[in-house]
Amino acid sequence: MKYCKTCHVHYDTPIDHCILCNGELESEGSEVLTYKFSEMQKKPASRLFIRIFYFLNIVSVIVSLYLDFADGLPLEWSLIVSITNLYAIAMFITLTVPTIWTSKLTKSIILTVLSVILIGLSIRDYAWAIDIVFPFVVLSNILIITILILANKKKWFDYFSSLLVITIIGLIPGLLNLFRVTTLQWPSLICFAYSAFTLIGIFILPSKSSREEFKRRFHI
Amino acid sequence: MKKKKYWYKLDNAGKIFPAVSKDDRSNVFRLSFYLNETIDPIILEDAVNKILPRFEPFAVQLKNGLFWNYFAFNERKVVVEPEPAQLCKYFKPDHNRGFLFKVYYLDNKITLETFHAITDGSGALHFLKSIVYHYFKLRGIKIDHEGKILSEKPMSKKESEDNFVTNYDKDKRRNLKEEKAYHLEGERFNHHWVLFVKAKVQSKDLIQLVKTKYQCTITQYMTAVLAYSIFKETVDFVGKKKPLKIFVPVNLRPYFDSVTLRNFSLYIKATYDSERTDWTFENMLELTKAQYKDQLDKDKLQSRISSLVGFEKNVFLRVMPLFLKTIAFKIGYKILGESISSTSISNLGLVDVPSGFKGLVTDIDFVNAGYGLAMTLISLEHQTNVILSTPLKDISIINHVISMFVKDGLDLVLDTNYKEGYDEIL
Numbered sequence: 197m198k199y200c201k202t203c204h205v206h207y208d209t210p211i212d213h214c215i216l217c218n219g220e221l222e223s224e225g226s227e228v229l230t231y232k233f234s235e236m237q238k239k240p241a242s243r244l245f246i247r248i249f250y251f252l253n254i255v256s257v258i259v260s261l262y263l264d265f266a267d268g269l270p271l272e273w274s275l276i277v278s279i280t281n282l283y284a285i286a287m288f289i290t291l292t293v294p295t296i297w298t299s300k301l302t303k304s305i306i307l308t309v310l311s312v313i314l315i316g317l318s319i320r321d322y323a324w325a326i327d328i329v330f331p332f333v334v335l336s337n338i339l340i341i342t343i344l345i346l347a348n349k350k351k352w353f354d355y356f357s358s359l360l361v362i363t364i365i366g367l368i369p370g371l372l373n374l375f376r377v378t379t380l381q382w383p384s385l386i387c388f389a390y391s392a393f394t395l396i397g398i399f400i401l402p403s404k405s406s407r408e409e410f411k412r413r414f415h416i
Numbered sequence: 417m418k419k420k421k422y423w424y425k426l427d428n429a430g431k432i433f434p435a436v437s438k439d440d441r442s443n444v445f446r447l448s449f450y451l452n453e454t455i456d457p458i459i460l461e462d463a464v465n466k467i468l469p470r471f472e473p474f475a476v477q478l479k480n481g482l483f484w485n486y487f488a489f490n491e492r493k494v495v496v497e498p499e500p501a502q503l504c505k506y507f508k509p510d511h512n513r514g515f516l517f518k519v520y521y522l523d524n525k526i527t528l529e530t531f532h533a534i535t536d537g538s539g540a541l542h543f544l545k546s547i548v549y550h551y552f553k554l555r556g557i558k559i560d561h562e563g564k565i566l567s568e569k570p571m572s573k574k575e576s577e578d579n580f581v582t583n584y585d586k587d588k589r590r591n592l593k594e595e596k597a598y599h600l601e602g603e604r605f606n607h608h609w610v611l612f613v614k615a616k617v618q619s620k621d622l623i624q625l626v627k628t629k630y631q632c633t634i635t636q637y638m639t640a641v642l643a644y645s646i647f648k649e650t651v652d653f654v655g656k657k658k659p660l661k662i663f664v665p666v667n668l669r670p671y672f673d674s675v676t677l678r679n680f681s682l683y684i685k686a687t688y689d690s691e692r693t694d695w696t697f698e699n700m701l702e703l704t705k706a707q708y709k710d711q712l713d714k715d716k717l718q719s720r721i722s723s724l725v726g727f728e729k730n731v732f733l734r735v736m737p738l739f740l741k742t743i744a745f746k747i748g749y750k751i752l753g754e755s756i757s758s759t760s761i762s763n764l765g766l767v768d769v770p771s772g773f774k775g776l777v778t779d780i781d782f783v784n785a786g787y788g789l790a791m792t793l794i795s796l797e798h799q800t801n802v803i804l805s806t807p808l809k810d811i812s813i814i815n816h817v818i819s820m821f822v823k824d825g826l827d828l829v830l831d832t833n834y835k836e837g838y839d840e841i842l
Contacts, residue, residue: 204822206829216815233833236501238841294510413481416734
């Protein structure tokens with residue numbers, strides 16, 4: 197052990213100076229002292245690159261909007277750049293937050309569809325985004341999760357939230373059809389029907405375990 | 417019989433932690449046992465996974481519901497890891513196979529770090545004692561458990577019970593208004609590193625001191641020592657309108673005949689006026705004793721339990737979707753939770769281990785890394801460890817606490833995680 201004659205305390209740590217008074221410690225006996233903790237290593241500033249990434253994207257949004265606005269014409273290309281910049285930030289956050297990959301996939305698909313629609317709106321030509329991209333992307337997501345559930349029944353409750361969210365979103369193209377926002381009807385109708393049947397299936401065909409899952413997910 | 421699938425609602429104490437935890441506020445606490453031999457990680461992992469199904473509240477993963485988080489059973493295997501340099505390090509359950517605790521090893525030390533959402537110190541201690549017992553068992557060391565190792569007892573449904581809810585009494589609710597407290601501020605160590613200073617003292621010397629010189633309990637003495645040290649060593653406390661408030665978690669199990677492994681503790685607080693300039697250690701101790709006596713009353717504790725549970729039964733709060741609740745909890749905790757306490761003292765008391773552990777388990781740690789400064793106490797056999805942990809670089813309060821112990825005639829052996837050269841890194 198070691199001893200600090202100023203503070204009158206013993207140490208069983210292999211340090212040479214008292215942490216309280218910084219005085220030199222005296223050795224007591226020949227016992228070999230060991231450090232009982234993992235040693236701290238100097239860490240690189242990993243978040244610096246992430247901050248630079250955010251910063252550059254935000255600068256890009258501001259500069260593009262300013263330049264486009266300064267031209268005096270209606271904003272167009274700058275909106276596409278800005279949406280892409282914000283999409284990059286949102287996707288980065290979505291993919292780096294730890295969660296199961298089906299949840300990441302669903303969130304990524306929602307973000308992508310949203311960005312595509314916004315780009316369509318910014319170029320005043322959104323029919324392709326709403327008529328084709330939106331229903332087909334959502335359809336494929338529901339299909340992937342359904343296949344996953346059928347292939348891995350044991351873990352179906354892990355995919356439950358994603359399936360519920362995406363099927364509810366899948367009803368939107370049908371509503372857009374109803375309010376005549378879409379021009380091409382069949383992709384939206386297929387998406388609506390598939391989502392509606394999946395949703396009905398979730399509620400109408402529950403097994404004992406899925407009833408339990410509902411109880412867990414919706415407990416108040 | 418063990419259930420294969422189960423789920424729990426989060427208990428009252430645990431509900432807020434998933435929303436408000438982050439790197440510098442991990443809400444993780446540490447318990448470590450030092451053995452007389454180097455730890456074999458393969459055997460340790462085996463021991464943890466053998467007993468895990470017996471401890472249902474630990475074998476869970478956190479899931480999101482539409483209105484609340486909940487715990488669902490977790491059938492994965494735990495992987496033990498080498499102990500990191502940061503104490504009570506924040507971890508994301510998704511990076512930990514969904515589990516809300518971690519088991520570390522380092523030389524002769526087994527460490528359990530637990531996220532406060534699943535349990536408190538008493539629950540985690542049962543789990544760690546069982547891990548260590550099974551570790552010895554797998555090493556071929558036969559020890560009589562003497563009824564002190566939970567994994568050797570039959571499982572009880574009561575262990576998974578939410579005793580906040582079972583002790584809720586609608587008629588005992590009262591308004592829990594809290595004024596803001598003085599805060600310890602200062603430069604912090606880098607990388608969320610927390611300084612650990614352990615003062616080892618002979619339990620009989622400490623008991624003798626508090627009984628004969630001060631006629632109080634160990635926790636009351638420690639509370640007054642810490643309060644007086646803060647009063648003496650801070651330059652901005654006196655004259656500030658905010659009082660010093662030391663929070664002391666109370667294990668509610670003995671009061672309400674509970675055996676739950678889930679959270680079942682509640683804070684009482686010692687409050688000291690900042691406008692008073694003539695504080696002495698003696699009058700701080702007298703005030704501490706009076707406040708403990710007043711608050712450690714079963715009816716008052718139940719009244720606070722009822723108020724807290726009553727809050728979560730609020731219809732408006734219940735129907736609020738989880739993502740809005742998370743935002744509300746973050747804001748609420750920032751405004752109310754953090755600001756109502758200055759520091760905390762947590763005493764786990766004497767750890768009741770089988771006599772066969774004697775010589776095999778040589779030391780024990782209990783660390784609760786909070787912001788500012790945290791004091792924890794734990795005793796094993798004849799030794800009591802008083803552990804002070806802080807993310808702040810200014811250690812004048814720790815210095816004062818130690819010097820008060822020395823002045824009171826206690827013979828101290830210090831241990832620390834600080835190393836020469838750390839000033840360059842931290």
